[in-house]
Amino acid sequence: MSTCTTCPYCGVGCGVIASPDGTIKGDAQHPANFGRLCSKGSALGETIDLEGRLLAPTVGGIEVGWDEATALVARKFSEAIRDYGPESVAFYGSGQLLTEDYYVANKLMKGFIGAANIDTNSRLCMASSVAGHKRAFGTDTVPGTYEDLEEADLIVLVGSNLAWCHPVLHQRIAAAKEARPEMRIVNIDPRRTATSQLADLHLSIAPDGDVALFNGLLAHLATTGRVNRAYVDAHVNGFEPALAAAYATEAAESGLSADELAIFYSMWAGTEKVVTVYSQGVNQSSSGTDKVNAIVNCHLATGRIGRAGMGPFSVTGQPNAMGGREVGGLANMLASHLDIENADHRAAVQAFWNSPTICEAPGLKAVDLFKACAEGKIKALWVMSTNPAVSLPDAQGVADAIANVPFTVVSDIMVRTDTGDLADVLLPAAGWGEKSGTVTNSERRISRQRAFLPVPGQARPDWKIISDVAAVMGWADAFDYTSPADVFREHAALSAAMRPFKRDFDISGLATLSDAEYDAMAPVQWPVPAEGKGQTRFFADGGFYHPDGKARMLPLSAPTALPSGQFHLNTGRNRDQWHTMTRTGKAPRLGTHLAEPYVEIHPNDAAELGLGTAELCVLSDGQNSAILRSLPTDRVARGALFAPMHWTRQRAANGTVNAVVQAGTDPVSGQPALKFGRVTASRFEARWYGFLASAQAVTPLGDYCAIARTDTGWQAELAGASAPADAEALLARLVGTPTGSISIASDAATGTQRLAHHLDGRLSALLFLSPEPVQLSRSHAIAAIGQDSPAGAALAGRAAGAQADPGPTVCACMSVGLNDLKRAIADGAATVEALGDCTGAGTNCGACKPELQGLLLPAPTPAVAAE
Numbered sequence: 121m122s123t124c125t126t127c128p129y130c131g132v133g134c135g136v137i138a139s140p141d142g143t144i145k146g147d148a149q150h151p152a153n154f155g156r157l158c159s160k161g162s163a164l165g166e167t168i169d170l171e172g173r174l175l176a177p178t179v180g181g182i183e184v185g186w187d188e189a190t191a192l193v194a195r196k197f198s199e200a201i202r203d204y205g206p207e208s209v210a211f212y213g214s215g216q217l218l219t220e221d222y223y224v225a226n227k228l229m230k231g232f233i234g235a236a237n238i239d240t241n242s243r244l245c246m247a248s249s250v251a252g253h254k255r256a257f258g259t260d261t262v263p264g265t266y267e268d269l270e271e272a273d274l275i276v277l278v279g280s281n282l283a284w285c286h287p288v289l290h291q292r293i294a295a296a297k298e299a300r301p302e303m304r305i306v307n308i309d310p311r312r313t314a315t316s317q318l319a320d321l322h323l324s325i326a327p328d329g330d331v332a333l334f335n336g337l338l339a340h341l342a343t344t345g346r347v348n349r350a351y352v353d354a355h356v357n358g359f360e361p362a363l364a365a366a367y368a369t370e371a372a373e374s375g376l377s378a379d380e381l382a383i384f385y386s387m388w389a390g391t392e393k394v395v396t397v398y399s400q401g402v403n404q405s406s407s408g409t410d411k412v413n414a415i416v417n418c419h420l421a422t423g424r425i426g427r428a429g430m431g432p433f434s435v436t437g438q439p440n441a442m443g444g445r446e447v448g449g450l451a452n453m454l455a456s457h458l459d460i461e462n463a464d465h466r467a468a469v470q471a472f473w474n475s476p477t478i479c480e481a482p483g484l485k486a487v488d489l490f491k492a493c494a495e496g497k498i499k500a501l502w503v504m505s506t507n508p509a510v511s512l513p514d515a516q517g518v519a520d521a522i523a524n525v526p527f528t529v530v531s532d533i534m535v536r537t538d539t540g541d542l543a544d545v546l547l548p549a550a551g552w553g554e555k556s557g558t559v560t561n562s563e564r565r566i567s568r569q570r571a572f573l574p575v576p577g578q579a580r581p582d583w584k585i586i587s588d589v590a591a592v593m594g595w596a597d598a599f600d601y602t603s604p605a606d607v608f609r610e611h612a613a614l615s616a617a618m619r620p621f622k623r624d625f626d627i628s629g630l631a632t633l634s635d636a637e638y639d640a641m642a643p644v645q646w647p648v649p650a651e652g653k654g655q656t657r658f659f660a661d662g663g664f665y666h667p668d669g670k671a672r673m674l675p676l677s678a679p680t681a682l683p684s685g686q687f688h689l690n691t692g693r694n695r696d697q698w699h700t701m702t703r704t705g706k707a708p709r710l711g712t713h714l715a716e717p718y719v720e721i722h723p724n725d726a727a728e729l730g731l732g733t734a735e736l737c738v739l740s741d742g743q744n745s746a747i748l749r750s751l752p753t754d755r756v757a758r759g760a761l762f763a764p765m766h767w768t769r770q771r772a773a774n775g776t777v778n779a780v781v782q783a784g785t786d787p788v789s790g791q792p793a794l795k796f797g798r799v800t801a802s803r804f805e806a807r808w809y810g811f812l813a814s815a816q817a818v819t820p821l822g823d824y825c826a827i828a829r830t831d832t833g834w835q836a837e838l839a840g841a842s843a844p845a846d847a848e849a850l851l852a853r854l855v856g857t858p859t860g861s862i863s864i865a866s867d868a869a870t871g872t873q874r875l876a877h878h879l880d881g882r883l884s885a886l887l888f889l890s891p892e893p894v895q896l897s898r899s900h901a902i903a904a905i906g907q908d909s910p911a912g913a914a915l916a917g918r919a920a921g922a923q924a925d926p927g928p929t930v931c932a933c934m935s936v937g938l939n940d941l942k943r944a945i946a947d948g949a950a951t952v953e954a955l956g957d958c959t960g961a962g963t964n965c966g967a968c969k970p971e972l973q974g975l976l977l978p979a980p981t982p983a984v985a986a987e
């Protein structure tokens with residue numbers, strides 16, 4: 121039996137057909153993906169096992185029943201509110217909660233506890249877009265649809281690595297471009313990425329050069345007569361001051377040459393159908409909201425908004441970033457796109473909820489919320505579906521702040537996370553496939569997530585966990601939901617009741633769904649007004665949400681460059697991992713694309729630091745440090761570094777990059793500037809290196825230790841500043857204290873040691889130690905685990921009759937390695953299609969096609985990974 125549901129990862133929101141046996145297919149009927157899936161979506165079946173799952177509530181590490189856990193959480197929150205007031209408690213949620221979960225959490229905090237200290241990881245993600253939309257449009261509206269990307273003649277991708285982060289949307293664009301080769305794509309990103317490969321033009325902008333660039337564009341539009349006066353006169357305020365500010369800006373501060381600027385400006389000015397897509401290179405900045413408005417200004421000035429193939433388009437990161445905004449899940453929002461600051465809005469929401477109170481003012485935004493934790497102002501904290509001890513800047517400071525809160529609850533699906541390790545109470549949430557509800561994707565499309573697996577152990581859906589606590593706190597009637605459909609109907613009815621305020625968000629047409637209709641609900645784009653189909657796009661004919669119905673252009677000035685440290689540290693994502701890896705980290709084929717925490721560094725900078733390829737680099741912010749594998753590449757500029765955000769303390773020793781990211785925040789949105797760390801870098805002087813393949817889970821320890829799943833268990837890359845005194849003891853600490861026997865082979869000439877651990881006649885671990893980086897075929901060592909092959913052969917790192925080493929995975933869907941591809945190229949495959957024909961690479965999701973193309977280019981940059 122298969123079930124139609126929605127992928128739990130990115131904001132593209134692809135439809136998935138899933139079966140309990142783990143078979144996953146793209147849903148050909150779903151309007152987000154029409155059957156396509158990316159590598160992460162395709163590997164979902166490998167992530168639904170129960171390994172590492174939290175299956176019972178725990179208090180102080182001891183399993184307890186739900187009644188006890190619920191009563192304790194309710195009592196501690198109630199006591200804090202009684203003794204210190206409602207502002208002394210806080211929820212920290214996530215764009216990965218379903219709309220129903222999110223709605224209930226927000227209602228409890230804002231209407232019943234009566235404070236607004238509920239913020240979410242969307243503060244790290246979409247807050248600048250929300251704030252920019254509200255400034256320009258009067259509400260948080262994404263005007264366009266995915267089809268606009270296919271219909272555009274020019275797509276400008278600003279601060280977006282779409283090829284890796286929204287791969288199916290990227291595939292849709294690639295297909296559209298193939299069908300209409302005249303379509304142009306510009307990619308604006310300080311570093312060259314996989315996304316740059318599809319682009320006709322890559323502009324390597326200076327970090328935070330975006331306001332200067334788009335102010336320059338606005339000035340160019342005005343001087344070349346491209347302003348749509350009729351649209352501006354009828355629908356836009358603030359044109360003159362915005363233009364004056366644009367004229368006062370030096371476009372050269374974008375870091376681009378006059379030629380580059382001229383080319384880009386004339387493309388944008390001369391193309392009516394232009395969509396400007398933006399993501400974290402825009403949002404995660406101390407000028408993030410201004411960047412959003414600088415982009416929106418240009419679309420408003422030309423009236424290129426809300427019509428087919430044109431408009432500003434903020435792509436959302438998480439599967440339900442948009443749903444969270446609809447329920448008002450951020451500290452400065454109210455439900456249904458209403459405003460906390462508006463007394464009429466507050467009164468209406470309170471009346472609808474029939475609640476004893478309603479928050480009067482915005483609550484603490486994420487960074488400030490954890491500062492308040494550090495200062496002892498928060499007495500009870502509940503973290504739901506997010507991992508702030510990894511994902512917030514100053515991750516160690518945040519971990520210390522959480523540890524400082526007298527009572528912390530974490531709802532998660534996993535037993536061990538860096539945040540869960542700091543909690544007093546762990547509550548087991550039902551995960552993807554086990555729970556049911558709705559999510560809204562980047563184009564405002566609401567899709568059902570449906571359960572297709574039994575709920576394991578004592579896990580419960582988040583809406584239920586929160587409602588039960590609310591009931592014990594004394595509000596049983598207001599939280600007596602019996603199903604997600606119940607919650608959804610109330611959420612839709614709230615939007616109906618708020619129609620007198622004439623907001624964009626209106627799903628009154630869904631307020632009376634029966635349970636059966638909710639179960640069967642097809643993906644639908646809002647608005648869904650009660651009287652029938654709503655508009656597909658917004659603002660072609662004005663109709664903005666400021667009181668006078670007009671949009672606002674903002675006068676903006678480019679940020680003055682901040683004093684820089686030795687290096688500018690930019691951060692982001694890998695193709696095959698999702699955030700803190702709690703789920704994608706389970707799939708071996710996703711782990712091998714980029715198996716270690718790394719830092720991209722310009723080859724000249726690397727040479728100056730004495731860093732060879734694959735040597736280790738220490739980054740420091742002066743207080744904390746991270747040790748990362750160096751990846752010299754001219755994809756990054758001199759003085760710039762790029763590191764992925766994914767590695768946690770569970771998966772690496774010293775690999776958490778946010779330990780060294782001390783970010784300022786955007787003054788309007790409160791979003792931290794996660795792309796703007798300032799660090800020093802130096803060579804890590806390793807005295808020894810190691811590689812471990814193991815059947816058992818590995819505990820990361822020592823200076824450098826990066827662990828990943830393999831087909832036979834686990835692997836770890838190791839290094840340290842002082843040689844291990846006792847190799848056997850090291851092995852025991854890495855894999856637990858193994859029973860069985862250990863055999864050791866040492867080579868005094870090279871100083872290498874090879875340890876094999878045998879259990880029940882099989883190899884259960886192999887550890888290689890060397891004073892130099894370990895030279896061996898990782899895949900052969902991994903393949904030997906679990907085999908009873910002769911110890912001698914395995915110890916040599918090569919199994920008898922071994923297959924050729926496939927090398928690091930390039931195509932995760934079809935499990936094709938770099939070496940396979942190199943062999944195919946040597947055998948004559950000269951195009952991406954030919955590589956696909958002979959190896960299968962790139963024939964499923966296609967997300968690796970840019971990397972395949974890169975392999976075919978002459979002399980690619982030296983790299984740990986394929987690109």
Ligand SMILES: Nc1nc2c(c(=O)[nH]1)N[C@H]1C(S)=C(S)[C@@H](COP(=O)(O)OP(=O)(O)OC[C@H]3O[C@@H](n4cnc5c(=O)[nH]c(N)nc54)[C@H](O)[C@@H]3O)O[C@H]1N2
Pocket residue numbers: 130131160245278279280281282284285286308309310311313325326327328329330399400401402405436437438690691692693694695696697698699795
């Ligand atoms: N594989 C994968 N996909 C994901 C996720 C994941 O974890 N893994 N997470 C999802 C989530 S929650 C999100 S928010 C999205 C994020 O999706 P993206 O925003 O596309 O991804 P990032 O890698 O964070 O950053 C995008 C780019 O911004 C660039 N950048 C840095 N500074 C600047 C600047 O000053 N100006 C400009 N113009 N560009 C700059 C970076 O070099 C980077 O390439 O991805 C979603 N999709």
Ligand SMILES: Nc1nc2c(c(=O)[nH]1)N[C@H]1C(S)=C(S)[C@@H](COP(=O)(O)OP(=O)(O)OC[C@H]3O[C@@H](n4cnc5c(=O)[nH]c(N)nc54)[C@H](O)[C@@H]3O)O[C@H]1N2
Pocket residue numbers: 214216241242244245246400404437438504505506507508510511512513531532533534537549550551552582691692693698699700701702703765777778781794795
């Ligand atoms: N340096 C740097 N830092 C960044 C970013 C960056 O670009 N650079 N990006 C930022 C952005 S945009 C984002 S969105 C954040 C993401 O960062 P986080 O939200 O902290 O990362 P996740 O790993 O997605 O955390 C989700 C958690 O929820 C758990 N979980 C999964 N399903 C469920 C469920 O159904 N219920 C419950 N209760 N729990 C569940 C998972 O096991 C996991 O522990 O990171 C931010 N941090």
Ligand code: SF4
Pocket residue numbers: 127128129130131132133134153156157158159160161162285286287288289
């Ligand atoms: S693009 Fe990939 S990660 Fe994003 S929703 Fe689709 S399948 Fe999931």
Ligand SMILES: [Mo]
Pocket residue numbers: 244245246437438
């Ligand atoms: Mo995000």
